[in-house]
Amino acid sequence: MDISGRTFVITGAGAGIGQHTALEVLRRGGRVAGIDLRSEGLDETLRLAGAENPDFGAMFSAHPIDITDRSSVLALPQAIRDEHGGIDGLINVAGIIQPFVHVTELEFTTMERILAVNFWGTVNTVKAFLPELQRRPVSSLVNVSSMGSILPVPGQTVYGASKAAVNLFTEGLFAELQGGPVRVTTVYPGAIATEISTNSGVDRTEGEEAPEFGGGGKSSDPSMTPPQEAGRLIVDAVEKGSFRVHIGKDAKAFRALSTVTPKRAIRMVAEKMKDLV
Structure with a gap:
């Protein structure tokens, strides 16, 4: 799928992987409707885009909404059509992590918020934009998951x-949409050097790294994939119509371990990362 001249809706476009995915789409000649809870994050994405290329400003529109607000999400397709014309792709990056505690210490309200953003937010945007994608000759639907969903x-x-x-x-959608124009992709990021911990409202000890599966660590940590690289790989996947994409050696290792020796792998990860809690 050629990116140039096509319009992509990107959630979480105000920071981290979502921001760099948006910038990469713009570099390849696409248009971006950026969605984020924080308007200041979208402003920063627009600033970065303009600093890179003055023409990018006209190719980016900002839509500050909460993706758990279903009525607001369902109103977005018309607003984006008015701004850009047709909609050729949806890339769901927005997500939050939980406090680093065991389930017994996690409040129900916190659990409900995590599910509301990560799962229901994704469902809301898919329900809103899938009819648009099905009307295009070829289109792309990308949902960003996590290596934490593998192990x-x-x-x-x-x-x-x-x-x-x-x-x-996502894979259910892949099955349902066979024979149609929509290419469906699941992305599994490993540890990405973003600020997902801060953006999720999760406190970490100063200087302590939060090895996340989609963000949350120090950009200087060489073991983490830079968000720029994650954005590039996601847009590559859109162009190729990839089924699954694993970003980082850690995500690939998680996938292999979970397939070959799942019980041992769970114990190994639990022991290696027990100090996170």
Whole structure:
């Protein structure tokens, strides 16, 4: 799928992987309707885009909404059509992690918020935009999951469960949409150097790294994939129509371990990462 001249809706476009995915689409000649809870994040994406190329400003529109607000999400397709014309792709990046605690210490309201953003937010945008995508000659639907949905990470059990729901939802869509114009992709990021911990409202000890499966660590940590690289790989996947994409050696290792020796792999990850909790 050629990116140039096509319009992509990107959630979480105000920071991290979503921001760099938006910038990469713009570099390849596409148009972006950026969705984020924080308007200041979208302003920053627009600033970065304009600093890179003055023409990018006309190719980017900002839509600050909460993706858990279903009525607001369902109103978006018309607003984006008015701004850009047809809609050729939806890339769901927005997501939050949980506090690094065991389930017994996690409040129900926190669990409900994680599921509302990560799973129901994804469902809301898919329901809103899928009819648009089905009307195009060729289109793309990308949902970003997590390596934490492949193998459980200590202190992220509900987060992992929310992303596992995204996995099956996405592959169910792949099955349902066979023979049509929509190419469906699931993305599994490993540890990405973003600020997902801060943006999720999760406190970490100063200087302490939060190895996340979609963000949350120091950009200087060489073991983490830079968000720029993650954005590039996601847009590559759109162009290729990839089925699954694993970003980072850690995500690929998680997938292999979960297939070959799942019980041993769960114990190994739990022991290696037990200090996170």
